[in-house]
Amino acid sequence: MEIWEDLESDYREQTGQSKNAYDELYQHIPAGVASTFRAWSPYPFIVDKASGVHLHDLDGNSYLDFDMNNGAGMVGHTHPEVTSAVSNQLEEGTLYTHPHELLGEAAKELKKRWDAVDLVRFTNSGTESTMHAIRVARAYTGKDKLLKIEGSYHGVHDYCLISKSTPKGQLGHPKQPSKVIESDGVPDEIAETVEIAPFNDLEAIEAILQDNVNEIGGIIVEPIVMNVGVTQPYRKFLTGLREICDEYGIVYIFDEVKTGVKVAPGGAAEYYDVEPDLVTMAKSIGGNFPVGAFGGREEIMRIIEDNTAHYGTYNGNPLVLRAVTTVLRDVLTSDAYDHVNDLGERLATGYEDIMEDTGIVGHVSNVNSQGTIHFTDNEISDYRDFLEHIDTEFHENYWFAMLNQGVLPHPHDASQQWTISVQHEQEDIDEHLEAFKNIAPRLADEQQSV
Ligand SMILES: Cc1ncc(COP(=O)(O)O)c(C=O)c1O
Known part of the structure; x- marks a missing residue:
C-alpha cells in the first residue's frame, strides 16, 4: 500500500x-x-x-x-498539584505496611462518587482489582462460575484471558460465543469456570444462565466496552442485567477501570444511573500513579474479613493514595x-x-x-x-x-x-x-x- x-x-x-x-x-x-x-x-x-x-x-x-x-x-502529565502532593509525601515515607489515615480519606472520595460503594479495598492495578472482585463475588455467592462478555478486557489474570479478542473463524454462535483461551500458560480448566456472553443481548445472557443454573456467582461487564472503541450499552442493557443478577442471586460487577471518573465523576454507574454490587477502578483515579481499587455493598465486601483473601505489600501505600486524594478532591x-x-x-x-x-x-x-x-x-x-x-x-x-x-x-x-x-x-x-x-x-x- x-x-x-x-x-x-x-x-x-x-x-x-x-x-x-x-x-x-x-x-x-x-x-x-x-x-x-x-x-x-x-x-x-x-x-x-x-x-x-x-x-x-x-x-x-x-x-x-x-x-x-x-x-x-x-489529569494530564506532571500535573502541578499532584506532583507537589506526591513530592511532599516522599519526605514522609512512601510505604507503610501498617494502617494510616490516607486510606480512609481516599476511600471516602471514592464512596462520594459511587452510590454502590460502601466499602473499598486498594490494589496496585486494574488487573488486581478485577481478580479480587471476581474472587469476592464467588466467595459471597458460593458459586464458582463467572460470566464475562465476549471481546471485553478486564486485565491479564487467567480468568479474564478468555475470549478477549477471539479471532474470526473461532467465534462460535453469536448467542453462545466460544470460549477461547488467549494465552499459552492458562490451563484449560480455567475456561471451565467462565461462561462467555455477547454484549448488548439480555436474551442470550438469560439463556446462558438457564444452562448454568446455580453455578454463576458473578457477572463482570465493562459498562462501555473500551476494548472496541467506545461501545455503549443499548438502553436497558445495564438495568436489565441488574434485574437478572437480582433474580439469579449473582454479584453484578462493573469494571470501571477505564470508565471510572472519566465518563462522569462517578463513572458509568452515574452516567447510566445503574447500581452494581461491586465496582473495580484503577487508571485515572491515580493521576498516573500505579493504583487500583475495588469496592461495593457492605454485606459483600465484609466477607474479606472472613476467609476471602485480599493481601498485598504495596496495597494502599501512602505515595499513591496521596495522588488519589489530590486527584479526586482537587483536580477532577x-x-x-x-x-x-x-x-x-x-x-x-x-x-x-x-x-x-x-x-x-x-x-x-x-x-x-x-x-x-x-x-x-x-x-x-x-x-x-x-x-x-x-x-x-x-x-x-x-x-x-x-x-x-x-x-x-x-x-x-x-x-x-x-x-x-x-x-x-x-x-x-x-x-x-x-x-x-x-x-x-x-x-x-x-x-x-x-
Ligand atoms: C476495562 C479494564 N479492566 C482492567 C484493566 C487492567 O488494568 P491494568 O492494566 O491496570 O492491570 C484494563 C486495562 O486496560 C481495562 O481496560
Whole structure:
C-alpha cells in the first residue's frame, strides 16, 4: 500500500534515535517493552519525558498526547498539584505496611462518587482489582462460575484471558460465543469456570444462565466496552442485567477501570444511573500513579474479613493514595468535567465535519472525555461488529499519519480511544483536528481505492 510505505518511511526518518534505543532494549527485555501491548511495528518511539499534554521522544519530537497512558492520565502529565502532593509525601515515607489515615480519606472520595460503594479495598492495578472482585463475588455467592462478555478486557489474570479478542473463524454462535483461551500458560480448566456472553443481548445472557443454573456467582461487564472503541450499552442493557443478577442471586460487577471518573465523576454507574454490587477502578483515579481499587455493598465486601483473601505489600501505600486524594478532591472538580466534556464534544464534532467535507466514510463514538473514530458507516454495538466492520490496516494509516505530524490520537490500535485531560485546551483540540484535516484527502482517496 503506497500510503503505508510513505508513512512508515517518514516515521523511520523522524525516529532514528528511538530505533537505536529500541534495538538496545530488545537485548534485555522481551519484545523491548514492559507490557506486550506496547510493541508495535515497525518499532515504538522511545519516550524521553512527559509534561503537560505532551510526550517527548529521544529524537526531540514532541507528541500532543491523547493516548494519556491508556486512559490513566485524565489529569494530564506532571500535573502541578499532584506532583507537589506526591513530592511532599516522599519526605514522609512512601510505604507503610501498617494502617494510616490516607486510606480512609481516599476511600471516602471514592464512596462520594459511587452510590454502590460502601466499602473499598486498594490494589496496585486494574488487573488486581478485577481478580479480587471476581474472587469476592464467588466467595459471597458460593458459586464458582463467572460470566464475562465476549471481546471485553478486564486485565491479564487467567480468568479474564478468555475470549478477549477471539479471532474470526473461532467465534462460535453469536448467542453462545466460544470460549477461547488467549494465552499459552492458562490451563484449560480455567475456561471451565467462565461462561462467555455477547454484549448488548439480555436474551442470550438469560439463556446462558438457564444452562448454568446455580453455578454463576458473578457477572463482570465493562459498562462501555473500551476494548472496541467506545461501545455503549443499548438502553436497558445495564438495568436489565441488574434485574437478572437480582433474580439469579449473582454479584453484578462493573469494571470501571477505564470508565471510572472519566465518563462522569462517578463513572458509568452515574452516567447510566445503574447500581452494581461491586465496582473495580484503577487508571485515572491515580493521576498516573500505579493504583487500583475495588469496592461495593457492605454485606459483600465484609466477607474479606472472613476467609476471602485480599493481601498485598504495596496495597494502599501512602505515595499513591496521596495522588488519589489530590486527584479526586482537587483536580477532577466539576469545573474540570465541564472543561473536558466541552473539549470532547469539540473534537468529536470537528472529526465529523472533516469526514463529511472530504468524503471519508466513518463516524465518531464518544462519551464525554472518551472517544474514537471508526472508519465505517456501520454501527459498532459489540465485539463482532468491530471484527467485521473495522479495517484495522486502514486505521493504522490514520494513526501513523497523525503521529508523524506530532499528534498521538489514542493508544496504538484501532480498538482504542482518546482521553481528553484537564490540561488540554481548545487550541490543542484545534491542532489535533488540523492534523486530521491535512491527511483527510489522502485517507479519502485511499478509502475509495480499496
Ligand atoms: C476495562 C479494564 N479492566 C482492567 C484493566 C487492567 O488494568 P491494568 O492494566 O491496570 O492491570 C484494563 C486495562 O486496560 C481495562 O481496560
